[in-house]
Structures are given as C-alpha cells and as structure tokens.
Amino acid sequence: MQVYGEHEFPGKLIIVEGIDGSGKSTQLSLLGQWLRREGYMVFFSEWNSSPLVKATTSRGKKKHMLTPTTFSLIHSTDLADRIERHIIPPLKAGAIVLADRYIYTAFARDVARGVSPRLVRDLYKFAVEPTKAFYFRVPLDVSLKRILGARAALKYYEAGMDLEMTEDIEESFRLFQGMIRDRYEEMVEEFGLIVIDATRSIEAQQNEVRSIVERELADVPKHAVVNLGPE
Template identity: 35%
Template sequence: MIIVFEGIHGCGKTTLLNKLRSWIKLNLKTPFITTKWNSYPNLKEFGNELKDKDLLDPLESSLLYGLDFNLRYKNIILPTLEKGGLVLCDRYIYTAYVRDGLRNISTTLLNEMYGHAKEPDIIFFLKIDPETAINRLEKTIEKRSNYILGLDLNLSSNKIENFKKFLYLQDKYYNKIIVENKKNFYVINSLDDENHQFDTVLKIFKNHFEDSQL
C-alpha cells in the first residue's frame, strides 16, 4: 500500500504521518518505509544549493524534482511494495502537479515524468486556510527558499504577502485535483484537534489495510 499525505505548507501533514508511522511500528509486523518529497540522498543537497542561489528556472526545478521522485520510486518505493510493505509518503506526485502547474509547466511533461507512478491506496489531504498556515509558519518564513515562497511568480512585492497568495493558488489547485480524484482522497480538517485528526486517519488506514489483507 501507498499512503500519501498532501497539503500546503503549515497544514500538519508531516505531524500526522509521523503519528501513523509510530502506530504502525508499534502495532503491525508489516515492513514499511517513509519517504519525503525532495529527499533523495545527495541530489537533495545539490538541488537545494542551486535553489538557494536562484540558479534554477521553473523547468529546471521541475526536472530536478522529477528526477528525485523517480530515483525514490525506483530504488525505495517499488522495492518496498514488491516485498508487501507499506510506503508512507510525505507528499507524492500531486505536489509536482500543483507547484509546477502554477509555474506553467505543461501537464504533458508532468505526465511523462509521473504518469507511471502507482496510484496511492490512500491520499490524505490536510485542508487548512492559507491565512492560518501563514500564522503557523511565521517564524520560519525567512529561512525558506524563494522557490518555496513562490517569489519567482512575482505575486507581490512583499515576501509574506507573496507567499500567502502562492498558498491560495496552491489550495485552489489542490481542490481541483481532489474533485478529479475524489475516490482516493480523504479530506482532513487541519483545524480539528490533532488527536481527532489522527483518529480519523487511523480509522481510514485500518479499513484499507484490512481490505488489503483479504
């Protein structure tokens, strides 16, 4: 099974993923791995250095993310699935379709890079309004790259306002993807109590996991 957590920055997807990871480790004997967007060894550091220096245009960034995903897919995700294991993904191909799509990277190219990827068994979309997300991230905004903040899109002359507008655009794009793929998506309200969020995630996971064992 592939279990994916998606959502804009500040929605809490990593927190929920880690909670599910801990539960699986304590309660199941099934092998599992976790994999994070833009995390392939060495390539991540190389790409981040280029982004920090603003040396990548949108197409180059898209290709770099595509390479990162495909290396993780081939060397980490597929081998785990072939062994009957679980793969917990902190973002999946939808992150690319949202962020690159907003930068006018063609869907045709994105399909070429990601169209072979297995459809996840569960996609948790953590829904949060961008204003609240900005408040959660306020202390870390200055540490984030121009690419993450969407400054290359020139949405505003103010960095925080630009980031906010970028998050609104991402949220709108995610909603489009949810409508088109609603069979696999489960919307989690990020404003709910954290324990309640996890109870919902765990219930959905257990139902799918039990069905997969039949």
C-alpha cells in the same frame, strides 16, 4: 516500466498532501507509530530526499538557476529516484510505505508556476498510484499563522519569488500558498484525494486517518514477502 495505476504490490502506499502548515507531517508520523505498534513493516519516504539529486536541486535553488521547466524536471528526477529506490522495493517486500508529499505536490506547485497541467501529469506517469492519498485542508490564514509565526526565514522558491509577483517575500509566500491551495482543491475530485479537515484537533484527525487506513490492512503481511520461485 509500469505506469500509474498498473503496479500491484503486497504492500500499501499511503501519502499525505497539503499546503505548508497543514499539519500533515505530524499526522503521518502518528500514523507510522501506530502501524509499527500493530506489527506492520513501515517505511517512511520523504520529499526531496534523494542524496544524488539533492546537490543539483540545492545548487539550482541557491543560485536561482531554476526555471519553471527545470524546477519541475529536477523534482521529477528526485521523485523517480525515490520511487525506484525507496518506494517500489519496500512495497514489493510487503511494507506500508508512508510518503510525506507525493506527485500531487509537484502538480500543484508546477502548475502554479505555469507548467501545463497535462505535461506535468504525463511526466509523472512512472509513479505508483497511492493506496490512499490524504489531503489536509486548512484555511490559508491558519496555515500562514503557523508557518510565519514559527519560522525565521522563507526561501526564494518556497515563497514563489521566481514568479515575480511582488518584492515582499512574505506577501509572495501568501499569494503562492493560495495558488497552490487552489490547485489542490481542483485535484480532490480528479485523483480522489481524501479530504481531512485540518482545523479539528490532532487526535480527531488521527482517528479518522487510522480508521480509513485500517480498512486497507486486511491483506497486508506482517513479515517480508519473499517469493523464492520454483525449486
């Protein structure tokens, strides 16, 4: 097992982070379209997408069975499965892997729930360090307007209702998003997250993201890297 910072692959791992409603998924999707048009092999990896672990996570959430510790562990199980299955193999093949949320989401959420910062960082030592990690910074009232305006129902854990701060789910969501935002802000320096001002136009943000990613592409192959070894 290689630990954070030790992996070396021909491919690149680009990840986006930010609170709900920061517009990060839109930006990642636009980035992917551009990279494909440029001829690169692109692979998308979504948060919470491991089918095997998903059933357990969903049941735990639906029945409110998760404590801060088991919430943290089940999400680490999911990300480990994604990394072993969907991130490392494409990186070895020379793909640009685009991940919507990564370990920093876990750090922000779990620490907001009261898990020790050191513990959750140790837990995710198996993770591949991203080539570039973008953090879409947005004022809370802007993101809340986007989310609460567009969506019918907030979910229990998503709103941080398990923290029992208030009975009002919308108020709990506001408070919880604020706590997560604070954790992200603390991580900017610790992990060298690249801050993108998410109040600017979509086009301006995308141009900035592309110009930063472009600098990493010099040695990225446009075809699969297959080392068949000695004859």
